[in-house]
Amino acid sequence: MLEVNGLQAGYGQARVVHEVSLTVKPGEVLSLVGRNGVGKTTSLKALMGLVDVFAGRVSVGGQATGAMTPARACRLGIGYVSQQREVCPDLSVEQNLMLPLVANRLPTAALESVYTRFGRLAERRRQIAGSLSGGERKLLAFARIMLLQPSIYLIDEPTEGLMPKAVEEVGSLITNLAAGGACVVLVEQNLPLVRAISTRVGLMNNGRLEATVQTLGAREAEQYLGV
Incomplete structure (x- = not known):
């Protein structure tokens, strides 16, 4: 299980993530949605030790991870599929x-x-x-x-620029990873895919995870994505 409490992160003096707390259990897909620049990618990078972390506590399997580096994240069973291929x-x-x-x-x-x-x-x-x-x-x-x-997958915009057939294939792969017992945190803008494969959806705005819902409704999509 992945637990994050009070995460604050950014780049040097620029604080991008102000308050993110979440829990993901084995078999779950938690999708983070929001407009560009609200801190979704930075949150994933913070969990991998790829950006500056100013505050917060991260636990894997009930054990606090301490200061994170990519090598330590790998040893703890965290896998990162970045937005870039x-x-x-x-x-x-x-x-x-x-x-x-x-x-x-x-x-x-x-x-x-x-x-x-x-x-x-x-x-x-x-x-x-x-x-x-x-x-x-x-x-x-x-x-x-x-x-x-890995037991935890952090996946950033996996379908960006892909043809519909490839989007379907990636969606099935993520679903199978969760079905196999992995914890999945997904950042994705493809709303039909988010609705199809997510266990829960986290709504991000201005560097904060403001709410978590079971399904992404039209009201939430308009408020947090402008669509």
Whole structure:
């Protein structure tokens, strides 16, 4: 379980997140929605130790994490799929997948489980990652994180720029991760997807998580997203 209390974070003197508290249990998908610039991405980055954290307490499985760094987050079972499709474009698909295994001294036999789950990546294992479609690069980014078997996934704008078929595929993948017992915190602007796969929806405004609702209704969408 992921618990966050009173998170405040930003960049140097610029405080972007003023007050975020949330709890995500295994099997849940908590989606954070709000206009651009309200602190959704910064909140995820704060949980990974990628920005300055000024205050707050984060617990994983009931244990306080203390000061966070990306390496510590990884050891605690937190996986981060960033908004940018963070793959190494000049390396092959298989070389990309090997990176987290080699860096963490894990057996490379785990690649076969990825190829079984993602048939397209198996077909393209020798292909340069930069030549993949947007949807395929996103699947590769997910697969790299999944090799580390995190219990918590922080996922930022996974469907941005993707074709409808790829959006559906990413949505099914996130649903399956939660069904397998993972805690998922999702930042997403695709409202039909948010409504389809979220257990709860957090409404963010001006660096604060102002409310959490079971479903994103028309009133909340208009108030917090202007749509």
